[in-house]
Structure formats: C-alpha cells, structure tokens
Amino acid sequence: MPATKNTTPLIKWLFYMADSNLILSQRNSEWCGHGPVLEQDIALTNMALDQLGQARAYYQYIAHLLNQDVQSPEQYTNEDELAFLRDNRAFHNLLLCELPNGDWAQTIAKLFFFSHYQYQLLNMLTQHEDDTIRAIAIKSLKEVTYHVRWSSEWVIRLGDGTEESKTRMNNAIHYLLPYLSELFNPADYELSLKAYDIESLKEKYIAAIEDVLEKAELPIPVSFHINLIQQKGGKQGLHTEHIGFILAEMQYMQRTYPNMEW
Amino acid sequence: MMQHEQLFQSKIDQEVKIEPLDWMPDAYRKNLVRQISQHAHSEIVGMLPEGNWITRAPSLKRKAILLAKVQDEAGHGLYLYSAAETLGTSRDQMIEDLHSGKAKYSSIFNYPTLTWADMGAIGWLVDGAAILNQVMLCRTSYGPYARAMVRICKEESFHQRQGFESLLVLSKGTETQKQMCQDAINRWWWPSLMMFGPKDADSTHSDQSMKWKIKRKSNDELRQQFIDMIAGQVKLLGMTLPDPDLKWNEERKHYDFGEIDWEEFWAVVKGNGPCNKERLAARKKAWDDGAWVREAAKVYAEKQSKKILKSA
Numbered sequence: 001m002p003a004t005k006n007t008t009p010l011i012k013w014l015f016y017m018a019d020s021n022l023i024l025s026q027r028n029s030e031w032c033g034h035g036p037v038l039e040q041d042i043a044l045t046n047m048a049l050d051q052l053g054q055a056r057a058y059y060q061y062i063a064h065l066l067n068q069d070v071q072s073p074e075q076y077t078n079e080d081e082l083a084f085l086r087d088n089r090a091f092h093n094l095l096l097c098e099l100p101n102g103d104w105a106q107t108i109a110k111l112f113f114f115s116h117y118q119y120q121l122l123n124m125l126t127q128h129e130d131d132t133i134r135a136i137a138i139k140s141l142k143e144v145t146y147h148v149r150w151s152s153e154w155v156i157r158l159g160d161g162t163e164e165s166k167t168r169m170n171n172a173i174h175y176l177l178p179y180l181s182e183l184f185n186p187a188d189y190e191l192s193l194k195a196y197d198i199e200s201l202k203e204k205y206i207a208a209i210e211d212v213l214e215k216a217e218l219p220i221p222v223s224f225h226i227n228l229i230q231q232k233g234g235k236q237g238l239h240t241e242h243i244g245f246i247l248a249e250m251q252y253m254q255r256t257y258p259n260m261e262w
Numbered sequence: 263m264m265q266h267e268q269l270f271q272s273k274i275d276q277e278v279k280i281e282p283l284d285w286m287p288d289a290y291r292k293n294l295v296r297q298i299s300q301h302a303h304s305e306i307v308g309m310l311p312e313g314n315w316i317t318r319a320p321s322l323k324r325k326a327i328l329l330a331k332v333q334d335e336a337g338h339g340l341y342l343y344s345a346a347e348t349l350g351t352s353r354d355q356m357i358e359d360l361h362s363g364k365a366k367y368s369s370i371f372n373y374p375t376l377t378w379a380d381m382g383a384i385g386w387l388v389d390g391a392a393i394l395n396q397v398m399l400c401r402t403s404y405g406p407y408a409r410a411m412v413r414i415c416k417e418e419s420f421h422q423r424q425g426f427e428s429l430l431v432l433s434k435g436t437e438t439q440k441q442m443c444q445d446a447i448n449r450w451w452w453p454s455l456m457m458f459g460p461k462d463a464d465s466t467h468s469d470q471s472m473k474w475k476i477k478r479k480s481n482d483e484l485r486q487q488f489i490d491m492i493a494g495q496v497k498l499l500g501m502t503l504p505d506p507d508l509k510w511n512e513e514r515k516h517y518d519f520g521e522i523d524w525e526e527f528w529a530v531v532k533g534n535g536p537c538n539k540e541r542l543a544a545r546k547k548a549w550d551d552g553a554w555v556r557e558a559a560k561v562y563a564e565k566q567s568k569k570i571l572k573s574a
Contacts, residue, residue, distance in 0.1 A: 022322075026317060029316045029317060029325075029329055030317060032309065032313045032316055032329065032332050032333070033306075033309035033310050033313035033332065033336075033544075033548070034313075034544070034547075034548040034551075035548065035552065036548070036549075036551065036552020036553075036555035036556060037552060037555070037556055037559075038306070038336055038339060038340050038343070039340070040555075041336050042333055042336045042337060042340070045329060045332070045333040045336070046333065048329060049326060049329050049330060049333070052322065052325060052326050052329065053326065055322070056322050056326070059322070079322050080321045080322055083322055084320075084321075103551070104551075104552065104555045156562075157558060157559055157562045158555075158558050158562075160562055160565065161557075161558030161559065161561050161562040162554070162557055162558045162561050164554050164557075164558070165554060165555070165557075165558030165561075168554070249317050249318055250317060250318065252318050253318060253319070253320035253378060254320060254321075257320070257436075257438060257439070260320075260435055260436055260438075260439060261431055261434075261435055262320040262321045262324055262378070262428075262431060262432075
C-alpha cells in the first residue's frame with residue numbers, strides 16, 4: 001500500500017503530527033459519556049474532536065502528496081487507509097499520546113504536556129514556507145490555545161484543590177515525566193526538515209510548563225527530567241505495548257470488512 | 263387557592279407559557295420534574311450505547327460525526343437539567359434519583375449496540391421516534407422546557423438524517439453491509455415503537471398531562487405517526503420492517519401494525535432488559551470516580567473567592 005512509501009522526511013514528519021493527534025484523540029474520546037461532570041465531559045469530547053480534525057488535515061495532505069506519484073487511480077490512498085491500515089511500527093505518534101487515560105488527573109496531565117508542546121510548535125509553523133502546513137497550523141493554533149488554557153486551569157485547580165487532588169496531580173505528572181524528553185529528542189526527519197528550532201522550542205516549553213506548575217503549587221523540576229534521555233521511540237515507530245490494543249480497537253472495522261464504503 | 267388554580271388553567275387554555283416564578287399546582291411541578299429529569303437522564307444514559315462505538319467507528323469522518331452527536335446528547339442533558347432546576351430540584355438530586363432507581367430513563371437505551379449499523383439505526387429510528395415527541399414538546403406549557411426543546415429539535419433532526427444517510431450507505435454496499443443494515447433494523451424496530459410508552463388505555467400520566475398541555479398528543483397518536491413515517495422511508499433503503507402485519511389501511515389512511523410485546527416492554531421498564539444493570543453501573547461509576555474531581559473544583563473555587571475577598 002502507498003503508506004509504505006513514506007520515505008521522505010516531510011511525509012514522515014506529517015505522520016508524526018497526524019498520528020500524535022489521532023492517538024490522543026482516540027484516548028480522549030474514551031472519556032465520552034464517562035466524565036466527572038457533564039460540562040467537562042463535553043469539553044474533553046470537544047478537544048478530542050479538535051484533535052481528530054487536525055489529524056485528518058495532516059492525513060489528507062499526506063494522501064494528496066502520495067497520490068501525486070501514483071500512476072492509476074486504483075492506487076490512490078486516502079485518510080482512512082492511512083489511519084486504519086497501517087501497523088503499529090508505521091505509527092509515529094509520541095509515546096505520551098498513547099499512554100492510558102488513568103484517572104482525570106492523568107488525562108489532564110497528558111493533555112497539558114501535549115498541548116503546550118503543540119502550542120509552541122504550531123506558533124513556529126505559522127511561519128512555515130509550505131502553504132498547507134501553514135494553513136493547518138493557523139487553524140489548529142486557535143484550538144490548541146484553548147486546550148492549553150483548559151488543561152492548565154485544571155492542573156492548577158487540582159494542584160491547589162484538596163489533598164487528594166494534589167496527590168493525584170503530582171502522581172500523574174511524575175508518571176508522565178519520563179515521556180517528555182522524547183518531545184525534544186529530534187527524529188532524523190525533524191532534523192532534516194529544519195522547520196523549527198528544537199532548542200528554542202524546548203526553552204519556551206519548559207518556561208510555560210513550570211509557570212503553570214508553580215501556580216498549581218507543584219514545584220517539579222521539569223527541565224531536569226526533560227534533559228535526561230528517558231523514554232523514546234514513538235517518533236520512529238517503536239512504541240509501548242499500549243499501541244497494539246489501541247489500533248486493534250480503532251482499526252477493527254476496516255480490518256474486518258476491507259474495501260467497503262461507510 | 264381556587265383563584266390561583268383558575269388563573270393557572272386559564273393561562274394554559276390561552277396558550278400563555280408558565281414561567282418558573284409563576285404559581286403552579288404542586289402536581290404540575292412534580293409531573294414536570296419527573297418528565298424533564300427522565301428526559302435529561304435519557305440523554306445522558308443514551309450517550310453510553312453510542313459512545314460504545316466511538317473508538318471503533320469505521321472511518322475518520324464517521325468517528326467525527328459520532329463524537330459530535332454523542333456530545334450533542336450531553337448538551338441536551340445539560341439544557342434539560344437546567345430546565346428542571348428552574349422548578350426547584352437540583353441537578354445533584356436528580357442524578358441521585360437516577361442512581362437509586364427512583365427516576366427512570368428511556369428503556370430504549372437498555373438494548374445493546376452490537377454492530378456499526380446500530381449507530382445508523384439508532385439515529386434513524388430512535389432519534390426519529392424521539393423527535394416526534396420532542397416536536398410536540400416545543401409547544402409544551404412550561405416555558406423553559408419548551409425553549410430547551412426548540413434547540414434540541416434542531417440537533418435531533420440532524421441526528422436522524424445522519425442516521426438514515428449512514429444506513430443508506432450500507433444499503434448500497436456489499437452483501438455483508440446490507441445484512442448488517444437489515445439486522446440492525448430488525449433489532450431496533452420494536453423497541454423503538456415501545457418508546458412511545460404504553461397504549462393510551464394503560465398510560466397513567468397521560469390524561470392530566472394533556473389537560474395541562476405538557477403533552478399534546480397521545481402515545482398511540484405519536485406511535486401511529488412514527489410508523490407511517492418509517493414505513494415510507496424504509497422503502498428508500500430497500501429494507502423491510504420486521505412486522506408481517508404491517509399493511510397500509512386505505513380506510514384509516516394509516517398503516518396497520520402487529521401487536522407490541524408488552525411483556526418485554528414492562529420487563530425492561532422494571533430493570534430486566536439486556537443492559538439495564540450495565541448502563542446504571544456505568545453512570546454510577548462515572549459519578550463516583552469523579553467525586554474527588556468535583557470536590558477539588560469546589561475547594562479550589564472557595565479558596566479563590568477567599569483570596570478575592572482578602573485582597574478587596
């Protein structure tokens with residue numbers, strides 16, 4: 001299938017962006033109907049929808065690029081083939097995105113760490129030379145700005161709420177810390193694209209995260225952990241054991257009933 | 263008291279909406295809280311059977327539609343809880359009543375969603391049945407309820423169209439998809455007819471609700487309207503409805519239909535449907551697991567308002 005031809009750095013990087021959004025959207029959508037209070041159930045579902053929309057924008061662009069090299073229309077690929085018929089080694093999402101939801105604190109912390117990263121990254125991409133990437137970044141940035149605000153407010157609320165919420169928030173952050181170094185440990189395709197300055201990205205990210213944690217009365221040396229080389233591999237398709245189950249569920253229909261319209 | 267009551271009934275008779283601060287008979291208030299909260303609970307419990315398929319939707323487009331649809335249901339629950347709160351019952355109290363079994367929700371959500379086609383069938387049949395009821399409720403006598411319904415109806419009619427469209431795609435697909443489509447219709451048809459409630463002769467709340475214009479059409483009228491509508495639409499799908507007695511009656515200008523299995527209806531109402539226990543357990547678990555979150559939010563908000571007071 002065409003997706004195996006994803007050899008150019010640009011396409012690999014687009015998969016990185018698409019897959020990270022899709023997998024976190026899939027995780028967040030697991031909450032739909034099970035949230036702690038109706039308003040927040042709606043809010044989280046909304047963000048799952050935003051992430052799904054962003055993933056689709058990238059997949060559609062990948063399909064467009066791949067289809068340019070295809071000789072006959074039967075070989076055209078599309079967003080669904082790219083999302084549902086690749087195996088886990090072809091997925092480039094951050095490990096952070098595939099980790100289990102755990103409790104509300106862990107879900108919040110994942111979104112907090114991811115959306116702050118996206119925010120800084122998308123800000124840089126709004127200056128990108130590629131029209132499509134720039135357009136996706138400008139549109140996504142509006143959504144992610146809200147994700148940043150919502151998740152930061154929850155980190156503060158839980159950190160500065162009850163003893164129990166503080167403990168849970170603290171545990172969630174510590175559980176996720178080893179997965180943050182991957183954000184700034186560049187994959188080869190990131191390096192060759194030279195689309196953004198990773199060091200400056202990291203600096204801005206750490207400042208933003210530590211500012212929120214301080215307000216949440218959770219003094220955690222994030223920069224120390226980010227600078228250690230810890231969990232990595234997602235960007236290159238080496239995942240945790242969780243990804244297999246996520247894909248088994250997500251890809252079930254397309255795998256069971258191939259070549260059908262839905 | 264008599265004067266109050268006369269004034270109240272004359273407003274109803276003249277189609278003047280009753281508003282939260284108006285005088286109203288206790289029974290009217292109680293009846294409305296029962297009905298609106300039951301309606302709200304149905305939206306919230308109804309998120310479960312469909313939410314079940316969000317992570318398995320067959321395409322990214324269908325996933326987005328389903329997510330948005332289930333999110334709409336949550337929004338409907340929210341408007342309805344708010345409408346009921348204007349009658350003096352808190353949302354927490356209503357949720358407690360749901361969890362204790364005191365308050366009911368629509369029995370339809372106690373049936374399992376077994377295949378992807380069930381998402382289409384729920385949109386087309388279940389939302390279709392709900393809309394007939396809801397369109398009527400846009401003119402209900404209690405203002406906040408009627409206004410919530412206007413908004414809900416707009417979204418529900420979109421839900422119904424997307425359900426039909428999703429089945430239409432299946433009906434034009436492969437043999438497997440056609441079978442999936444017919445099977446879903448077969449399983450959801452009779453439970454959808456049961457959504458209109460018992461026959462008029464056996465309905466306990468109906469008479470008073472009609473007099474107060476909370477309801478404006480009887481269960482049997484709405485059910486007939488639904489059957490007539492769906493019997494036409496099913497032809498466009500090239501599918502059939504699982505009722506050998508379904509036949510156009512030229513004299514009545516309506517479809518005749520077979521007898522509903524009322525034994526099953528009452529069994530599900532009484533808690534013995536296929537998923538009653540799972541649905542309620544899922545709602546309770548979400549609520550109980552979220553207790554510490556709600557508590558933290560409350561404590562944080564209190565701390566913030568104290569800080570504001572201090573600095574003032």
